[in-house]
Amino acid sequence: MHLLEIKDITYRVKEKEIFSGLSLAVETGEVRAILGKNGTGKSTLAYLVMGCESYIPTSGEILFEGKVINDIKLHQRARLGITLAWQEPVRFEGISVRDYLTLKSKEVDPSGYLEMVGLYPELYLDRMLDKSLSGGERKRIELASIVALEPRLAVLDEPDSGIDMLSMQDIINVIDALKKNGTAVLLISHREEIAKVADSASLICNGKIVCSGNPEKVAQYYKSRKCEVCIEEVCVYV
Amino acid sequence: MSELEDLMKAFGDSGGDKNILVNRDIAHLVASGHKILSMRAIEGLEVKAEETVTGIVANVRVMEGTIIKNPIHLCFGILHKKGLQEIKMNVRLERGAFAGFIAHCIFPKAEKVRHIMDAVVEIGESAEMRYSEVHYHGPYGGIEVIPKADVMVGKNGRYITDFSLISGRVGKLEINYTVSVGENAVTELTARVFGHGNDSIKIKEKVVLEGNNSKGLIKTRIAIEEKATAEVTGITEGNAEGARGHVDCMEIVKDSAVAQAIPIVKVSHPLAKVTHEAAIGSVDKRQLETLMAHGLTPEEAVNVIVRGILK
Numbered sequence: 132m133h134l135l136e137i138k139d140i141t142y143r144v145k146e147k148e149i150f151s152g153l154s155l156a157v158e159t160g161e162v163r164a165i166l167g168k169n170g171t172g173k174s175t176l177a178y179l180v181m182g183c184e185s186y187i188p189t190s191g192e193i194l195f196e197g198k199v200i201n202d203i204k205l206h207q208r209a210r211l212g213i214t215l216a217w218q219e220p221v222r223f224e225g226i227s228v229r230d231y232l233t234l235k236s237k238e239v240d241p242s243g244y245l246e247m248v249g250l251y252p253e254l255y256l257d258r259m260l261d262k263s264l265s266g267g268e269r270k271r272i273e274l275a276s277i278v279a280l281e282p283r284l285a286v287l288d289e290p291d292s293g294i295d296m297l298s299m300q301d302i303i304n305v306i307d308a309l310k311k312n313g314t315a316v317l318l319i320s321h322r323e324e325i326a327k328v329a330d331s332a333s334l335i336c337n338g339k340i341v342c343s344g345n346p347e348k349v350a351q352y353y354k355s356r357k358c359e360v361c362i363e364e365v366c367v368y369v
Numbered sequence: 370m371s372e373l374e375d376l377m378k379a380f381g382d383s384g385g386d387k388n389i390l391v392n393r394d395i396a397h398l399v400a401s402g403h404k405i406l407s408m409r410a411i412e413g414l415e416v417k418a419e420e421t422v423t424g425i426v427a428n429v430r431v432m433e434g435t436i437i438k439n440p441i442h443l444c445f446g447i448l449h450k451k452g453l454q455e456i457k458m459n460v461r462l463e464r465g466a467f468a469g470f471i472a473h474c475i476f477p478k479a480e481k482v483r484h485i486m487d488a489v490v491e492i493g494e495s496a497e498m499r500y501s502e503v504h505y506h507g508p509y510g511g512i513e514v515i516p517k518a519d520v521m522v523g524k525n526g527r528y529i530t531d532f533s534l535i536s537g538r539v540g541k542l543e544i545n546y547t548v549s550v551g552e553n554a555v556t557e558l559t560a561r562v563f564g565h566g567n568d569s570i571k572i573k574e575k576v577v578l579e580g581n582n583s584k585g586l587i588k589t590r591i592a593i594e595e596k597a598t599a600e601v602t603g604i605t606e607g608n609a610e611g612a613r614g615h616v617d618c619m620e621i622v623k624d625s626a627v628a629q630a631i632p633i634v635k636v637s638h639p640l641a642k643v644t645h646e647a648a649i650g651s652v653d654k655r656q657l658e659t660l661m662a663h664g665l666t667p668e669e670a671v672n673v674i675v676r677g678i679l680k
Contacts, residue, residue: 183658206661206670215662221655224590224619225677234663234673280663 132197134159134315135180135284140191142172142179149175151338152191157284162306162316164329164346166353171335173319174218177288180317181215182208195284212283218292220273222261228272229256232279244275247304271301278308285309286317291325303328323350373399373406375448379475383505383536389442397442400425402452413437414468424455424485433463433493440501441468446475447482450511458488462496464523469499476504479540480511490520490528492554497527504534510566512540520548522556524580532560535679539568539597546573552580552609559588561679564597564626575604578612578641585614592675593626604633607641616645621652621675 133156142150149172157163167173178186180193182205192199195211203211223231232241242252248271258264260272270290277285290302306328309316318329326332332349333340342349370378376399381387389395390407396414399407403424410416413435418427431437447454462468476482492498506512522528528548539562548556556576564570570593576585587603605614620628632645652674660670 181658181662184654205658206664206666209662209664213662214664217655217659221653221659223656223674223677225680226673234660234665276663 133157133194134161134196135317136192136194137180138192138194140179140188140193142175142186143189149338150188153335153339155333155340155343157315157317159283159315160310160313161331162310162318162329164318164320164326164332164349165335166320166323166326166332166349167335169321172338173321173335174288176335177215177286177317177319180284180286181205181213213286214277214280214282214284215286216273216277216288216290218289219266220269222264222269224259224261226260227256228258228260231260231272232276234276235280239279241275241279244279245272247278247308248272248275249298249301250275274301274305278305278312281312282314284315284317286319288319289321290318291320291322299324299328323353326350326353372401372404372448376401376406376444376446376475379446379448379477379505380444380473382477383473383475384503385442385444385473392439395439395442396437397444398427399444400446400454400456402447402449402454411437413466414441421455423453424457426457427459429458429460431462431466431468431496434465435463435468436466437468440471440499443470443472444475445472445484446477447484448478450478450480451482453483455485456487458486460488460490460498462492462498464493464495466493466496467498470501472500472502474502474504474514476512477507478509479507480509482512484512484514486516486518488516488518490518492520492522492526492528494523495525496523498529500528500530502530502532504532506534506537506540508537510538510540510568512538513543514540515543515545517545518547520546520556522548522550522554524552524554526551526554528554528556530558532562533679535561535563538566539564539570541569542571544572544574547575547577548585549577549579550583550585553582554580555584557586557588559590561590562592562599563675563679564591564593564599566595566597568593568597570597570599570601572600573602573604575606576614577606577608578614578643579608580612581609582611583609584612587616587618589618589620589630590678591618591620591628592623592679593620593628594623595626596624597626598628599626600629600631602631602633603645605635605643605645607634607636607638607643609638610640612638612641612643614641614643616643616647618645618647618649619678620649621678622650623652623671
């Protein structure tokens with residue numbers, strides 16, 4: 132049984148078909164990179180897996196540990212062990228970094244998680260998670276919070292993007308920590324370098340997974356693409 | 370139990386430190402209804418208070434250059450279900466003085482209570498006053514609270530306030546503050562209120578930036594639910610060179626509650642600048658989903674967001 136299985140899903144918004152028969156399986160502890168150009172629906176895939184409001188497949192099934200979760204609400208999916216780090220994490224007034232990292236359990240010692248993403252706990256734990264943080268700081272804290280949750284499946288949407296870009300080493304640290312906990316990772320990016328830290332990779336194009344397998348090979352395919360944004364033509368690499 | 374003990378028990382229950390009565394380094398004024406129950410001044414601080422038919426009149430003076438290390442505690446309240454309390458306060462901080470005030474206004478059983486505060490505050494040159502006011506009105510909503518203040522902040526002075534009413538019901542609240550800010554002086558007015566039931570919240574705060582390089586911030590954070598209403602009017606006038614003002618209002622609305630924000634900015638000098646921002650609506654969807662992705666239920670997530678905004 133796969134940890135996550137996406138079976139032949141279609142997702143349509145008004146007249147536009149974002150996915151048409153997309154299938155994908157992720158195993159326990161696997162780090163799967165999802166590569167794709169801008170506009171191919173990578174973030175949409177993340178929201179469908181997490182169960183964000185109004186993100187329900189038009190047809191097809193999403194299964195978690197063999198159970199169909201299409202109709203399960205976001206917070207219930209989180210309790211099953213699924214979580215998501217948004218591409219641009221939101222800010223909160225009046226919530227400290229310490230509060231945020233211990234939302235799930237007050238027993239958690241948040242210091243180690245901050246160090247893991249290159250932030251000094253003594254400088255950050257009592258800071259507010261508001262607009263006083265830079266985009267890069269906020270992003271690092273989001274990744275630290277994901278590791279602190281010890282999820283079964285972490286969906287990381289463009290973890291390497293941001294105003295103050297994270298270094299690849301920070302991403303590797305986060306992935307390593309998640310792997311150590313047995314967490315599977317869906318690592319979404321439009322940059323082929325990210326595939327290097329994955330166990331496997333898939334290339335998404337024109338609403339489908341067009342190839343999967345060895346990350347280097349998939350990255351190579353992706354790198355040699357001819358279009359910068361998806362123009363909704365069938366990918367030549369299929 | 371004496372009235373003072375009763376009031377101090379309610380004071381302790383609402384988060385106050387009861388040791389303020391015994392610590393000789395801490396100045397205080399405690400009044401229940403129109404009775405002064407306890408009062409202490411310290412060196413450099415003069416407090417003259419007297420009872421009236423319906424409340425008290427207090428004159429507070431912090432003498433020139435006096436730095437008061439411990440906050441001055443004010444505790445006003447009515448412990449009965451019904452009552453009237455009218456407080457008239459005149460506060461004067463002389464040149465170079467510093468004082469922090471913590472005011473507790475406690476009405477734990479209020480069913481038909483009216484509390485009126487009328488304050489005149491004068492901050493002298495290079496003086497600084499910090500004023501934190503925490504209210505507790507009990508669970509019934511049977512109270513009318515009408516605080517009014519006229520404040521003048523002198524050259525290089527600072528006046529920083531924080532009004533908080535986030536536990537229990539509000540009842541009917543009508544705040545009306547006006548602060549006139551002199552040259553190089555600064556004021557920051559913060560109000561945080563959580564309304565429930567049929568609570569009615571009206572906050573009108575006006576900052577007049579009269580002096581060159583004066584600065585003002587009006588920050589309001591409101592959460593209302595059920596059938597509560599809130600109307601927030603933040604007025605800032607920039608009337609001098611280099612004056613900078615900002616009005617920042619955020620209101621979160623749940624259930625059938627209704628919120629309104631009226632920012633008024635007026636500039637009469639070409640080198641002054643006043644800005645405003647107002648956000649009114651339900652809880653931000655992305656914030657909600659982020660917290661739910663961390664395992665919180667929708668109710669828990671809303672609670673965390675609202676408490677954060679009111680913190």
